[in-house]
Amino acid sequence: MEPIRTAVLGFGTSGRIFHAPFIEADPRYRLEAIVTRNEARRAEAAARHPATRIVDDADALLRQAGELDLVVVGTPPDTHAALAHAFLDAGTGVLLDKPFTVTAREARELVTKAERLGLPLTAFQNRRWDGDFRTVRTLLARGALGAVWRFESRFERWRPDRPSSWKTETPVSRGGGMLYDLGSHLIDQALQLFGDAVPVYRETATRRDGGVADDDTFVVLHHETGVRSHLWMSSMAAQLGPRFRILGSAGAYTKYGLDPQEPALLSGAGVTDASFGQEPESAWGRLGIDGAAEPVPTEPGAYADFYAALAESLRGDAPLPVDPHDAVRVIELIEEIHRL
Numbered sequence: 001m002e003p004i005r006t007a008v009l010g011f012g013t014s015g016r017i018f019h020a021p022f023i024e025a026d027p028r029y030r031l032e033a034i035v036t037r038n039e040a041r042r043a044e045a046a047a048r049h050p051a052t053r054i055v056d057d058a059d060a061l062l063r064q065a066g067e068l069d070l071v072v073v074g075t076p077p078d079t080h081a082a083l084a085h086a087f088l089d090a091g092t093g094v095l096l097d098k099p100f101t102v103t104a105r106e107a108r109e110l111v112t113k114a115e116r117l118g119l120p121l122t123a124f125q126n127r128r129w130d131g132d133f134r135t136v137r138t139l140l141a142r143g144a145l146g147a148v149w150r151f152e153s154r155f156e157r158w159r160p161d162r163p164s165s166w167k168t169e170t171p172v173s174r175g176g177g178m179l180y181d182l183g184s185h186l187i188d189q190a191l192q193l194f195g196d197a198v199p200v201y202r203e204t205a206t207r208r209d210g211g212v213a214d215d216d217t218f219v220v221l222h223h224e225t226g227v228r229s230h231l232w233m234s235s236m237a238a239q240l241g242p243r244f245r246i247l248g249s250a251g252a253y254t255k256y257g258l259d260p261q262e263p264a265l266l267s268g269a270g271v272t273d274a275s276f277g278q279e280p281e282s283a284w285g286r287l288g289i290d291g292a293a294e295p296v297p298t299e300p301g302a303y304a305d306f307y308a309a310l311a312e313s314l315r316g317d318a319p320l321p322v323d324p325h326d327a328v329r330v331i332e333l334i335e336e337i338h339r340l
Contacts, residue, residue, distance in 0.1 A: 003030035004314055006070045007061055009083065011036040011045050014074030014097050017265045018126060020049060022304050023072070025271045028311040032068060035061050058083055065090035069314065070120070073097060076166045077175030081106040084121065088113055093120035093314065098184040100327035102175040104335055107328040114324065120313065122320040123327035124306070127185040128192060130259035131279055131301035132243055138299065139246075139253055140193060144287060146250025151190060151229045153244055155182040155258070156237035160208065169212060172338060177213030179204065179334055182233035187330050190221055190229040196329070197221035197229065199337045207236040219337055244285065253296070255285030261301040277301035 006029050008015040015034065023029045033053045034045045042054050055061050061071070070093045073083050077099045084094045084101075088110070100123045101107040114121035127133060139145060162168055170176030191197060201220040208215050216236045221229040232241065244255040261277050269276055279298040286293040309321035 001028075001315065004028055004069045004311060005030055005032050005067060006072065007031075007033040007035065007055075007064075007068050008072045008074060009035045009058060009061065010074035011038070011041045012074065015072070016041070016044070016048075017262070018097075018124070018303070019072050019074060020045075021265065021271050022307045024049060024052075026304065026307050026311065028315075029070075029307070033061060033064065058086070062086055062090055065092050068092050070095060070310075072124075076170060077180060078102050078170070080175075081110060084110050085113065088117055088119055088121065091117075091119070095122055095124055095310070096327070097124045098188075098327075098330075099175050099180045099334070100184070100324075100331055102173075102180075102331075104328060104332040107324075107331045111324045111328060120320060121324050122310065122313075123322045123324060125185065125188050125322045125327070126303050126306055127189060127259075128322070129302045129305050130261070131277060131298045132255050132257075132259055132285065133189055134299040134302070135255075135285065135296060136244055136246065136253065137193065139287065139296070144250070145246055145248030145253060148194070148227055148246060148248040150247040151194060151227055151244075152232075152242070152246065153186050153189060153229065154232040154234075154241050155186060155243075156232060156234045156240045158238050158240075159235040162208070162235060168208075171212045172214065177204075178215055178217045178233040178235065179219070179337060180213075183217065183219065183231065183334060183337075184330055186231040186233060187219075187221070187333055188326065190223070190231065191326070191329065194223040194227040194229065195225045197223040197333070199333060199340060202337050202340045204338075221333075251288045251293075253285055253287045254293075255298075257283045259301045261303055271304055277303075 031052045033055045035055045071087045072095045074097045081101045203218040204214040205216045216234040219231045246253045277300040284295040287296045312318040313320045
């Protein structure tokens with residue numbers, strides 16, 4: 001089959017680390033274009049991907065839309081809706097990074113348009129392919145915890161002096177803040193594990209001097225299954241809590257540390273390296289009760305599986321790896337949480 005002709009819009013952390021390497025490594029894709037006007041990023045993109053066109057802006061890429069099958073949008077969240085509409089109108093499939101859109105209305109309009117046009121539209125919820133999350137799914141599927149009543153999940157970092165960027169300078173009204181950023185992952189994971197939910201409590205704070213959006217947030221969700229999810233997201237945590245802590249009638253599972261794929265990519269590891277996504281035994285979580293908990297090997301992280309599943313879908317052989325209706329529900333919940 002002909003390769004899936006793909007462009008990446010934006011070459012910050014998203015395009016440079018999470019998208020372009022996996023697209024280029026998968027023979028089912030051809031990385032046709034990267035869009036960035038930043039001179040340093042243009043030079044880096046050309047050095048990393050010498051066979052790929054470097055394009056100045058989205059308008060220039062739109063003029064080439066007839067030569068593309070898929071556009072990956074890794075630009076700031078308040079640009080997602082307009083860009084997705086433009087490329088869908090041009091007949092191109094769209095993969096939106098998280099947060100999917102700023103408002104649920106925008107998200108619903110995009111899904112409706114994609115369905116009407118018969119074009120693929122999906123969300124890059126790559127954290128479903130984190131090794132620790134995959135391990136949690138396996139434990140729950142085999143009933144290792146008994147009846148679960150509380151799910152605790154954290155993305156915490158210590159970045160009090162984070163340099164200026166769109167993430168630090170974007171207000172909540174334009175999709176800024178921890179709830180939109182890391183919360184998009186935490187909420188999606190909780191819904192995948194325990195079903196739909198309603199928000200019942202939140203704490204949002206801006207700790208950094210001059211900050212314009214939440215950088216330290218805590219949320220409680222009540223799921224239709226009866227489970228309560230306690231979700232923390234922060235860039236101001238000087239000591240990190242467990243990534244997961246799950247309490248059930250037969251025991252608990254506690255896991256520290258983030259999935260190793262992102263730091264490996266940032267350090268220059270290749271996505272096809274044999275050790276990519278593997279976690280050392282020292283980082284494994286523990287299952288059981290105090291005094292009798294046993295280590296559980298962490299399943300390998302597998303971001304490449306997202307793109308493999310997307311390729312199968314684009315070729316008509318499988319559903320999309322992330323149902324866009326799931327992304328709509330995440331944005332609906334983020335809006336509800338901000339209104340609490």
